[in-house]
Amino acid sequence: MNSHIILRVVGKFLIPLIIIFGLYVHFHGDFGPGGGFQAGVIVAAGVILYALLFGLKACKQAVPPSWIRIGMTVGVLFYVGTGLVTWMLGGKFLDFDVLHPATDHPLGQHIGIIFVELGVLFTVATVMVAIFYAFGSRQPQIMDDEKDF
Amino acid sequence: MSTFLTGWLSAEAPVLIVVLPLVMAAFCAVMPKDKIAWIITLITTLICAVLAFDIVLQVQSAGVLSYALGGWDPPFGIEYRIDGLNAPVVLLISAIGVICTLYALRSTDAEIEPKKRAPFYAAFLVAFAGLLGMVVTGDAFNVFVFLEVSSISTYVLVAMGASRDRRALNSAYNYLILGSIGATFFVIGVGFLYMETGTLNMMDMADQLAVTADGSRVAQLAFAFIVVGLGLKLAMFPLHLWLPGAYAYAPTAITAFLAATATKAALYLLLRFVFTVFDPSLAFIGATLTWLLAVLGVVGMFVASFQAIFQTDARRVLAYSSVAQIGYILLGVGMGTTLGVSAGYVHLINHGIIKGALFLALGAFWYRYGIKRVSDFNGLGKLMPWTMSAFTIAALALIGIPGTAGFVSKFQLLTAAADNGWWWAVGAVVVTSILAVIYMGRMLEAAWLQPAPLVNGKPVASREAPWPMMVGLWVLAIASLVFGIMPAWPLELASGAAQVMLGGGL
């Protein structure tokens, strides 16, 4: 326990920053390099770091696996929901131009891409954590007398 | 009548058919009860089948459906493009999807642990969406994405057979390795095509490639990578090693679905790239068709048929038979003539229907009596007369008895080979059909002519397959009869496809 104290204290400082940095990368994707994929992985890295420092059990209390499953679906729904809205507004699937009536500036594209990437953020972050949980919560099976291949 | 849906639905059908199963898969994954997930899956596949039928009708009247995704016009945006070549495949996939879902209601009860059933349906819908996506899209990279979407979910589905037989895991792993190599080869090919043409839209690629008339070395390289990559995916003869294991150990509903659709979608992609993206009149492509596809097709027909004869597991027999049938299709395609290509295409559709029916029947035998080996088929004709009858119809169609769909496509193939002067191919088709008589005949003989085994001195009670299994099985069996007696519709679709491939105008 004590041997982890520095890591844990620093981790407590770092994890919120990592998640905020993830959000920064996400919203920066509108202007430059960034976007939902990268942001999702960064947010997931924050969660995984928490699991590494405080144990999988604590992490599963903080971020329950049921949230993760719902998060994956919510992400897909955000993505497709954007498409649904464009359909309802009379455009083609994911035709963001119909989202905003401005003609001199493609504001609809800005709005559309933020929502789509939000879906990507949710899905990527939750899927990454789900993969980690799936592998992490397996009982170790390696025996001591295992041959070293 | 070009369409029977409302204007909006039929206009958005090309994208709806892909998006709907993807979204519903997400819902299925979080469903607490597996029956709800099943209902969602059934409704989704039904809607997709209706949309697919509408798409076929629209294509028959309008020629080409083009859908610019996100309002970005092709060639800059992703285009979903459906013409005579892919519309029938869309219909095949979605119809088989409905049948397999119906079938899965009872088969999953026996094969999948209750906790995994909702994810099973989710993975099934993702695979379904991926297959439809890779068929409808007109964008080369989008093809890769959907190829992988369908493949990855397929690996998962195959591995779910592990609760019945642990070798499913090993097969799924081999499938994953070979499938990923195939997809990566494909994406390398697409990359070289992009280098050569600067576009990812297939129609635009074709236009750009036509400019460099003789085909530059980059284009030739791209062609080689794409053919090898898709060859792995469609189980072209020497690249088929993943197929028998995956078919033999996957859950029964998935085996039927894979056998009827997955290799067919990859075959469609091969046709699309060889004939419409590249110009088949180029020398190196003509040589590939004759010396690679046709020759490997024939070798595959022989080797896989012989291997099928010596298998003991019934599903492996049919799996090797699938490799042989893919050989027929490749032989037809390899001729490069309108007759040959349309014969290959009609065999693609017919074989999908026939093999679907056969695998569904095998699943039903397993479901009722736990039968896997050919040697256990004794007396099945008396124990499950209706199921065995459907199996027999499909088996006769596979052999190519007149009056069945298999005869129509094999006859087309023979005509095309004779017309092309390839008498050796005529001989090969006839001889391998005799081999098919041997490996299918073994099962039929045991089922109909041998007495049923006695358990503790008493005859085994007759138990038919449950109705959800029976419905799908008989729909496919009747389809393989109807397409044999009245082959006008599939032949019309095939000639439409051949026109797209060889008609010159894209």
Next chain:
Amino acid sequence: MFSEFITHFNYIVVIILMMTGLYVVFSASNMIKKLVGLSVFQTSVFLLYITMGKVTGGVPPIIEGLHGGDYGPENGAGHGAEAAGQAAEILYSNPLPHVLILTAIVVGVATLAVGLALVVRIREVYGTIEEVEIDRLNYAFNMDGVDEAASGETP
């Protein structure tokens, strides 16, 4: 010769990585090593695509100075024309291959995750991840002709 080497350096690396990866996939018997080989193979494709996106002398394809301040529609007049004008003057690298490869990376991660999950399950069921061993077990299993339904359980 040397200049040829320099200009084609990336492609040479791509080929080396590709062949290394393929060789590992085919030669390794350990399932994890096979997956490693597969990843290396896929990575070579990422490099191939990224190489083709590079335009000599091209700058990152980010249009500077457009969104410095408030970018509402009232301030945004003429953005399109401005951007088009800038794009004509500045040579940008091609961003499309990067976007494609982002997708391919995600696909690769998904494949790897599924592959590793399969290996974990195989390890639990067979007790080994050596293909030779597993083939031997399967072969013995086939020869013994044991009731196959019982094979689902962990040995």
